[in-house]
Amino acid sequence: MSIVKLNAQPQKLNYRAIRFLTSAPTLAECPEDSGAEVAFAGRSNAGKSSAINALTGNSKLARTSKTPGRTQLINFFSLSEQQRLVDLPGYGYAKVARVMKDEWQRHLAAYLEQRQCLRGLVLLMDIRQPLKEFDLHMLTWAVEAGLPVHCLLTKADKLKHGPANNIRFAVEKALREQGLDREVTLQLFSSTRKTGIDTLERKLNEWLISRTEPSATSS
Ligand SMILES: Nc1nc2c(ncn2[C@@H]2O[C@H](COP(=O)(O)OP(=O)(O)OP(=O)(O)O)[C@@H](O)[C@H]2O)c(=O)[nH]1
Numbered sequence: 001m002s003i004v005k006l007n008a009q010p011q012k013l014n015y016r017a018i019r020f021l022t023s024a025p026t027l028a029e030c031p032e033d034s035g036a037e038v039a040f041a042g043r044s045n046a047g048k049s050s051a052i053n054a055l056t057g058n059s060k061l062a063r064t065s066k067t068p069g070r071t072q073l074i075n076f077f078s079l080s081e082q083q084r085l086v087d088l089p090g091y092g093y094a095k096v097a098r099v100m101k102d103e104w105q106r107h108l109a110a111y112l113e114q115r116q117c118l119r120g121l122v123l124l125m126d127i128r129q130p131l132k133e134f135d136l137h138m139l140t141w142a143v144e145a146g147l148p149v150h151c152l153l154t155k156a157d158k159l160k161h162g163p164a165n166n167i168r169f170a171v172e173k174a175l176r177e178q179g180l181d182r183e184v185t186l187q188l189f190s191s192t193r194k195t196g197i198d199t200l201e202r203k204l205n206e207w208l209i210s211r212t213e214p215s216a217t218s219s
């Protein structure tokens, strides 16, 4: 008889207990493809590393920089043996040679297309420059691949509350009009002010806990 054990995992993860795991330049060098992973993607300088630091309350966890292109490797952070967050290299105006940019893009595409344990994508966009070509490319790809996306409109502290919300509504409308709203959610976020962290945590818990396979045993 096959018995499926009740999933004994907590409904919340302790993001403060996160640890740096490893950095990988290519898909082949990533940790074993098991458990559940959520990746943070977005243009260079969008605030990916800062968001991971704000979420985990550790300003030194992921390296941040005023110089776009700081994160050049796929960086893995573990929440538990089976649950990870991933800081992806940014796309865009990194001050690196064209040939290197193409290299990264290839590794990024391989990771996104082939990583089986990827449960969702957090797509970060600077609220002052949302829905650039790369963002639309990522959203289209994810929707077609059936991968859920949660968008963070970052650096919301740079705008007053009213204008920030107006941008959020405009982005939601644009996504609906382009048929990109399936499995896509959106929120305002500020790493500096630490706003939007609860909403982000809820989404990550939903992806990393409820979508982790319950363990099965036979007797
Ligand atoms: N005001 C403000 N600045 C922010 C916020 N988030 C990030 N920044 C700043 O934006 C710059 C880029 O942040 P990073 O977190 O390094 O951006 P990234 O997306 O990881 O960049 P790459 O690694 O180059 O892809 C840094 O100078 C941060 O301090 C925010 O919420 N508000």
Ligand SMILES: [Mg+2]
Binding pocket: 048, 049, 050, 063, 064, 070, 071, 087, 090
């Ligand atoms: Mg970074």
